[in-house]
Amino acid sequence: MSDAREPVTGIEAPVYLQYQFTAGRAPSRFLSALKQGRLTGQRCPGCSQVYIPPRGACPACGIATEEEVTLSNKATVQSFTIVYIPIPGNPIKPPYIVANLVPDGANISFIHLLSECVNEEVHIGQRVEAVWKPEAEWDYKMDNILYYKPLEEPDVPVEMIGKLGVDGLEGKQS
Amino acid sequence: MSVQARDIAIVAFHQSDCQASAGATNEVELIMPEIRAVMDQVGLRNAQDVDFVCSGSCDYLQGAAFAFVAGVDALGAVPPIRESHVEMDAAWALYESVLKIRMGHADSALIYGFAKSSPGELPIVLSQQLDPYYLAPLWVDTVSLAALQARLMLDAGKITEADMAAVVSRSRHNAMNNPHAQLAGEVSVESLLAQQHFVSPLRRHDCCPVSDGASAMIIATVEQAKAWGKPYAILRGIDHRIESHNLCTRDLTESPSTRRAAEAAGVADGAVDVAELYAPFSHQEIILSRALGLGEGTSVNPSGGVLAGNLMMASGLSRVGEVFQRIVSGEARRGVAHATSGPCLQHNLVAVVEAA
Amino acid sequence: MAQLAAVIGTGQTRYKTKRGDVSIAGLLREAAVNALEDAGLGFEDIDAVVIGKAPDMFEGVIMPECYLADALGANGKPMLRVHTAGSVGGSTALVAASHVQSGTFKRVLTVTYEKQSESNAMWALSTPQPFAVHLNAGAGGYFAPIIREYMRRSKAPYDVGIKVAVKDRLHGARNPLAHLQKPDITMAEVEESMMLWDPLRLLEACPSSDGACAMVIAAEDAVDSSAKPPAWIRGGAMRSEPTMYAGREEVNPRAGRDCAADVYAQAGIRDPRRELDVAEIYVPFSWYEPMWLENLGFAEEGQGWRLTMEGATSLDEQGDIPWNPSGGVLSSNPIGASGMIRFAEAARQVRGDAGDHQVAGAKLAMGHAYGGGAQFFSMWIVGADKP
């Protein structure tokens, strides 16, 4: 648009809107527990499956969830990707691993970073453990857990992923 | 158009309270109680027991993409269900569901709408539905546009400020019998007129409040409704029409699209006992009443209408639900419901509901 | 019961990274006018307009039907806006069809679009929210782990995705509207392209495009305006399931299987590979071809990749069931329109209207779209023969 004789063919349209976000009841309980250093899920009264992060409903049954369950810091890699591109607004440097992780005691995976690992050695069924920030830095945030790191434990057979109790492979199934 | 091939029954309806802020309640938590309520009215388990589900919501109201995807978590959609969504008021989700039943792909449908409008500055958020080159960059808010429309009405002698206040007074009065209303009470026209202007010529009470909440409805073929054995009303006709996006080419003192939708829906085919009109601003109720040809015999907005509480994306569906409830309760035999979308009544839907 | 309906006109824009020469309305208009001309109709002949697109945040225009009414000649008519995530192009076509199949209208115009160059797709698909972890590295980051699980289960060779990427780009080179024009693409070029979300490389992912796609759908007694034969709608189905639930089968989602079973039953199809002549399937990431071959019943579970590697889905290898002869989503991806492009391309095939990417003698074709976390599905079957 510097040349005044060139016709206008475009405009910039800054659309910036301000919102006050309030977390729902179930997410608020989840975040409050995280601030205390606990990872929690909610158990569906219908199908008994444990959800993380809890959203207040069992998506399969469509009924409200209420019962809070404390989950393990240990988890299993359900699957993962090695990401080579930066996330907008995130300081993590590529390549990094984003994994679908099922914490022991839960029946569903959530996404988090995997670190302190050799990227080429990460695999489905691998055991990992949460690495928390120092307690003084805990906030109402999932990134109180900085990342997960590999554990020296036997792999979980694929058919068992998502079915471990809170005590892991050694404990009873949920 | 009127419903010729398959008559459609409205079987259940419920809406949440209109709250100035739903606070710590997310979409799923807003929707679930309403869906539970309509399921219980019919005696159904969850969305598995209907043939089709359709919802209405708008991502920008709460500022998150894919709000409706979270809504699916409230349905019990395992095994998978037939489901669709309109980024419009759920009255249009009702319309889509009616077509599905008419074409024989469903005998029943669950419809719901929901929004948390309180997290943002709603009149400013909605300015971004205007022309993206000429108006949206100026951030012309929806209250101001309605005020321009009201001034046109006043200048043309089609209404007085007292007429507007009378609409508000009746809304607040009627809302005293509506447990879900946000604003209710006895207020005189004189006391309303004594209030200062907000965006002149509008006063604050001429504008609907911002409300959070949800509503849900179940419709079915008449055969299915009979099989369920619950009271139902007949959705006799439903139609909707849109107008130009250029507000200045429209005659804002009339609502030709409402008139057209009303003709197609068959509003004039019988007496109208009750009308629930989606008029977010007081003067718009007068425009709509005229466009629908309503007279003395019609009780307009017995719920208080949206001036008493406006569940964005659900208020249109709620208007249909309000008429349904008055018909099954025996209060009315025949009613008209109206929904609107866009600035200054740009897009209007009209439904005719009758006693079975 | 459902009235017969047929596609009597399709129209598309040229797909590009940025259509800097048109407004948003102008983009839709181009597709709409093309579809109307193809149908031998004008805006005045249309009874209702149905539009669809992905989230409003892509263009920052809220409920855009309000602004688009004039451009689509909708004033005084019903106008509806559908939004079902990435499947929206397909579900919009089905909603438009229901306007006719319900016996309510004679001729409906439907248009879907995305003008992705107005913003950034990665941003618009996962806008930041408080208290959330922002690890969403775009759609590829979401689907890559699911692809990895498919690779583990099926023991497919590593280069199946590369083969799909090449095949669909060679198809796209036959389609003058396709965004990516790569007639000389090779397996080596795809393999050497930058790894984005391991195991997905740059050339195994869809581009980000501006574009619009439109169709005119007409009732049985209104199909004669077009010079071309109608594409009869033989079946249409949608399915949704939650994004996440315990035990969800993410590689081979039940919603997709159920949706396919429904649409095949309507069209009387028992063996899709043999009975269908061509399919336009939503494959935004290369590996989704073998995955959907299985999900849609073209191959046994774990065997889909064999069809791909044998060339069964390739026009250039004279495959028996060409998939995405238009080049597919891997060649053009205006998200909100991508599903409808699949549906419209299926119609073009059975109308004998697909130019250099025509499958000879195609009589029965499938259009497919999916969205969200592969949880929303819409499909249709169109045929040259009246049902």
Place this chain on the structure above:
Amino acid sequence: MSPTEVLSEAFELGFTYTRSTGPVVGRFLTGLRDRRIEGVRASDGRVMVPPMEYDPDTAAALDDFVEVGQQGEIVSWCWVSEPRKAHPLQQPFAWAMIRLDGADVPMIHCVSAASEDQLATGARVQVRWAEETRGHIADIACFELAEVAQ
């Protein structure tokens, strides 16, 4: 449900969109940059400012441009006593429908005035150009009451 803290946080949803205008909108904005106002003639002959790309009645593409005046008459208006942050003016102001001389269809823009009682339907207003025009609707900074009564 056990009592929980209400977790609330402000956030901004924003993007600077890059819009291509197409020929009609582009021509109008080019005119604004040059401090000219162009409308378009609709199928029924009415002159519309800003120009619509497509006729509201016939859906025809429009391209018969007409330059119009920089003064006009207020057709409707409202007084914003408490401007919102997003509004173009932060002092109390009016939004108005303004029919420019030579146009038939009004346009919506803001009007700067000292107080509400200075404004009336039918009042004459004129464009106040932005100090720097760049090809944007805000090149018209606002309208203000016309200096010379007609």
